[in-house]
Amino acid sequence: MIERDEENYRIESRLAQIGSVHEPKTGAINYPIYQATAFRHPKLGQSTGFDYIRTKSPTRTVLEEAAAALECGDAGFACSSGMAALQTLFAMFSQGDHLIVSLDLYGGTYRLLERIMSRFGVTASYVDTNDFDALESVRTPQTKAVFIETPTNPLMMITDIEKVAAWAKVHGILTIVDNTLLTPFFQRPIELGADMVVHSATKYLGGHNDVLAGLIVTKGKQLSEEIAFLHNSIGAVLSPSDSYQLMRGMKTLALRMERHQYNATRVAEWLLEHPAIDNVYYPALEQHPGYEIQQRQSSGNTGIFSFRLKNAAYVEPILRHLKLIAFAESLGGVESLMTYPAVQTHADIPQEIRDQIGVDDRLLRFSVGIEHVDDLIADLEQAIEAARVEVEG
């Protein structure tokens, strides 16, 4: 096997080369899919390092090691979905434990905390994680972790990871960051002091709307061992074929993220000028309240943003008239997708919290794909115009 100084490679090189020199037997450029569930023991008491697929499997291991390296952590864990990754991680908490969580939160995470974890006595407080008075006011001796999404989804609020992680460390609290929207290509929370990073890899890491997957990356031996135990015991692991599929997607992450960012910025700027639009929420725009922190802690911007229409009556006809952009849940794929958070991704969050954070019936979330940006703008333009004709007559 070729000896490489991979740590000195730039992230683009590491992404393109995921799994490429790990197959010493044949030299195959791509790592094979080991579909095997059981591994023969050479002799009793001896192991090749692989015993049973749920515990450790070769194809998944290549993915997990790549994820750990990209996020600057010590160990990676691939799960059957982003929610499975979160569930596996949350299983480290016990009855009586308390979490502090970003107020503007993915609906599935909120549901997991409020409908499932709450039944086992694990509680959560939802606050603006940039507001230290708020953080302090909800902290209790039972607080075990602060869970951050930055940018949040869908309102793209930015949290200063370094500041929160430093505050948490003082109080012996773990910092966990959901890095789905930026990916390690643009943001590496562990470098900023986080203890763990979690991903819905279904989104930008996979990038093609064709593989459901989750990842956890941990820093430190103790946390890594704890999550390894839970990962194996709960068994919500990623399959070998999906592990391969995910690595295949990750090889083009750098190219895709650059293009997503370029397209999203152009479309956001265009929408900002449009008379039917009330506001655009995208941290790449200078007027965004989190712009400065975002510039400091990340090297780029995600491909999704949200915008608020002036008139809620426009929503339905716009969605109906879009031709190129698909109306569907999820985000982060090469194809552009439009989502209506209030009825789709955030339906599980109570109206009261939705109102507080601004997920209302005028808000649309746009996951900008890698199509030509002029075609995207043209599609939006005709759909908004058609809506205007229908509504205004």
Add this chain to the structure above:
Amino acid sequence: MSEQNSNQASDGQLGKQSRRFATKLIHFGGEIDAGTGASSVPIYQATTFHHEDIYNPPQYDYSRSGNPTREALEQYIALLEGGTNGFAFASGMAAISSTFLLLSAGDHVIVTEDVYGGTYRLLTSILNRLNIESTLVDMTDIEQVKAALRPNTKAVYMETPSNPTLKITDIAEVTSWAKEKGLLTMLDNTFMTPYHQRPIELGVDIVLHSATKFLGGHSDVLAGLAVTVNESLGRRVKQLQNGLGTVLGVQDSWLLMRGMKTLEARMNQSEQSARRLALWLSERSDIADVYYPGLADHPGREVHEKQSLGYGAVVSFDVGSGERAKQVLNNVTIPLVAVSLGAVESILSYPAMMSHAAMPHEVRLQRGITDGLLRFSVGLEHVEDLIADLDQALSK
């Protein structure tokens, strides 16, 4: 008459349910793709689905919540087990751990004492921290099950035959008592599969599978399945499957269906060989004990024959000492020396050092998992080759 016909036509599931098992295995609804006529369900790799109209959400919206390929598998296992709803999970443990979360903090569950090591670990290292209590009992004795009842008992969890000593629980006896007490019953049906044992017909509420074993059958897919007795329980499991995200990938869903088509043929062959192997072992004077429900002297044979249509393909036997066990393991040439079971390849496992290594020595001996115990999962090789190979390894 015409009304009856139209009923049958409109209720395809009912028509399918009345067919014999071998036919159900091949004609379960997923064998033809409606759009193209293709001879198997396509692998829908899509994670998300286009909404034509915001006020009329499509049948599928996001693959974690529902995917056509996975759903074909889920309907397939529900048909085979005779339940209403099927669920596919990333592993047997994902199925078991997700289903246990039907319980809440403060609840208590009665569990068979020789439960699979992974389930034992889940109960004693994770669920205990979430304040779910469990009591392990010898379920061959109903009195012990009854004695474990507490005011907060909510469920009974069975495995029969158990692993690795193949003890038999009287399923109907347990479920009728549990029903009286209003308890939920769950049963891990991995060793038997629905071909040999259909627990829902015996009163069980939720059947669980490590489909990695006999259902998949080829040691090449990690998967778990659950089937519920009714729709309301189905809705609760569905919420957990979606909320926890512990779902099976679509390629694995397809691969599992492909394996399941040959379940009856594989089980027939493996069981026939297992019976021959068990008999051959029981006739040897140098084997202390042979555990197989098909043997005349197996204590659970009568109960097993009442509730199951076959004896399965797993045989455990005690070669007398740890020394000798190791000798056999190092000298067999056909079976894989590995963990897992239920495949086309024979697999020889050593519970003391593999599946039950985490169990304290004393507890392990109490359960009959001695240092000389070996577990043989009989595959599809010719039985005379398996016997000759074992004979030479035992004779060394």
